[in-house]
Amino acid sequence: MDVSESTNKKSNSHTGFLWLATFIAAMGSLLFGYDTGIVNGSLEFMAVKGQLDLTAFQQGIVSSGLTLGAAFGAIIGGPFADKIGRKKILTILGIIFSVGALGCAFATNITILIVFRFILGLAVGSASANVPVYIAEIAPTELRGKMVTTAQVMIVSGQFVAFGVNAALTPLGAQNAAIWRWMLGLGTIPGIILWIGMYLIPESPRWLVSQGKMDKALGVLRRIRSAASVESEMKEIQDKDKADKELNAEQATFKELISKRWVVQILITGAMLGIIQQFAGINSIMYYGGKIIQESGFDTTVAAILNAGNGFLSIVGAVLGMFTIDWLGRRKLEFAGLTICGITLVSAGVIHTVAPNASWAGITIVVLVYLYIIFFQGTLGPVTWLINSEIFPQRYRGIGTGITIFVLWIGNFIVGLLSPVLLEWNMSNTFYIFAVCCVLGIIFVALRVPETKGVPLEEIEKYFRTKYDK
Template sequence: MGALSFGYNTSVVNGSLDFMSKPSQLGLSSWAQGVVSSGLTLGAAFGAVFGGPISDRVGRKKTLTFLGVIFTVFALICGFAPNTTVMIISRFILGLAVGAASGTVPVYLAEISPTKKRGKMVAMNQLLIVFGQFLVFVVNAILGNLFGNNAGIWRVMISLASVPGIALWIGMYAMPESPRWLTSKNRFADALQVLYKIRSKAQAESEINEIKTVTKQEQQNAKASWRDFKKPWIIQICITGGMLGVIQQFAGINSVMYYGTKILEASGFRAQAALISNVANGVFSVLGAIIGMYTVDKLGRKFLEYCGLIVCATCLVSVGLIKTFLSGLSWIGIAVMLIVLVYIIFFQGTVGAVTWIIISEIFPSRYRGLGTGIAIFTLWFANFIVGLCFPTMLEYLGLANSFYIFAACCVLGIFFVKARVPETKGVELEKIETFFRAKYDHSYKGQSHLN
């Protein structure tokens, strides 16, 4: 439900923004549309930074319960916003909750998952994000077509984001706390009881012993703080995680998920037809996330990153070439829509899922809250840049040139993944740090077997 709220709130502007922008409503210019859309993602960047330390202090469970309250209250405030200022402020606060959830949910899943199923479990986060986006596309298409004559229908579209917030708020009461968080507070008995619920007895006892060993080693060191992030090997992990987030966003996915109706309209669709066709974006997102969930533990993280970035770059260039050289032909709109659907299914099944998984895996337990927050702050800030600039890019550069820029970012991402990202498939969380320490910590005597 945290991921579903994430997906719904980030994409609810796709379909509601045109209604919101009408003179009888908020009367938004193209720049103001970008600010309303990206205000949430700017808040999410800061929420990701502060969410990690808060969840480290009070626990994953309490943090997610509180976020459910924020999702509920501020979705309703957005829906009843009397002016643009209230909308932007409320979207920013809602973004704080989205960012905190984006950091806490994958960490929580990674910490409770068996090693062999960790990729699949964390990929469920991506699945529910895109399902939330699909859900909002369906809701907006139905409401927009049935009640399109009422310009105020956008208020209903946005207010409905409170429903998954309520589900998260209530549902977290039934969830166990993370066993790894409990052991970080020396609550080993409570951690073992949680493991008994989600593992076999033998697995639970073996895992608690391994966690105890690692925890005791970590407790010999001082408590993690911002000063620790001056260490070269920790800086390198932060750079890797942050750049993965930048690559994910600059591949252009949220230009499609936030402004899909505008892209379709720019390709020749009428407004109502664009709303309906945009639902296909949500369907293919869900299909891609399901495929990624079942392949990430079989094919590996790096292989999927390579495949996704190559196919995404190809699709983006193809749309650009069609718009550049074949503009005006009757079938252009359908061709663009089909290529965008291929782009979506590959992105969500590869880059979209793998980025969240790797970020949740690469930081050592002691630094995971702060480190994950830094990486996801970078991801969300890149998201903010895309959301803020894309309406203006579309207006002044056109669809083709905008997509060429995103394609170039995909190509650069391939080189970065090859040079900097280890393969983490099937590797214990406690062992992943050896890759970075062996490579960047000259005082470290251990060896890494990751590649």
């Protein structure tokens, strides 16, 4: 065996190990998707008399209790990980996901169920903040984009798995309405994989350097990099850590943030993008898609099967978004997404209003929902997160994005809470309400959101300073 062949084998070994670490950490993202999506099929059985006998509003509370927890988990998860380490926080999250799933499965009343859903939400929110960070910190520069994007793909994959579980178990619910306990309890499996798997993979070398643990960081780099690049990357990490510590010594406070008009305008822009994303209606469909499909004329079992298509097409849309976001630009994708989502929502609403009993109506509404999901997951889904990461100057980025992510999750909570009530009231009107929000979103983006594709971060800051610092 010559030297080059030996080097290539070692390089492939390092890459394979990195992908294993990425997959294990991304179990947190898969659980994010699973725990938000599994209520789609399980709520119907919880509502049965003799089970939890939930009203429409109580169904909204059970569903949105998780997203309320996620809002707070996103805020506290990052700082907590900075103190104890990325590996340790993800290990703890694996335990919380496992215990939370079991707690939901064995809940004897709605109060216990809501408590454990909220606990799961804390884990979901923390995972949404920490999984991409961990992956970004272990990935080599040339693979960072693909590896970090794995987290987003795993979120929608988790929802697809949840919908698949619902489709497989729903037929059993005719004989045993308690099948919802199995639906929720199966979330324990990926939780255990995350929990145990984190013992097999290393701590982030960047976090170790930030804690002054240079020897351990060097040891990790030797496991995940080729020997030729270890020393140079170690120096790069140390230099970056030194620069970050100098910068963080002067990080902005909330008081300073709200004292500067142009920074407040950035905060409003980022927060409103999160509200627009949520009030375009995506999670009304992802959480209650089975109910929507049943309302379109399908029985419970067929609705569960068709609803699994929502999860699969979410993956398709997310992958398409990966390849178009740097090609078409942020504003174009926002406009396209809001426009097409609005049109599909109005079309579905009109069909349900004027021809609810037509033989073609039900399947047409399902197709429109599928189109909505593909375009949303390829546009509004990823673009909102990306723009928020670009518009804040470095000094305000940590506190600013923390606030905007919190607002986004609160928007998610409101949509999840009210959707069952709105759908029970009138499905068509619910679609029209979300369509109006899409139109308002188009107006907001046209007036307030700059194109950030290919624009240096300093120029983005200059745009907001020039426009609002008067």
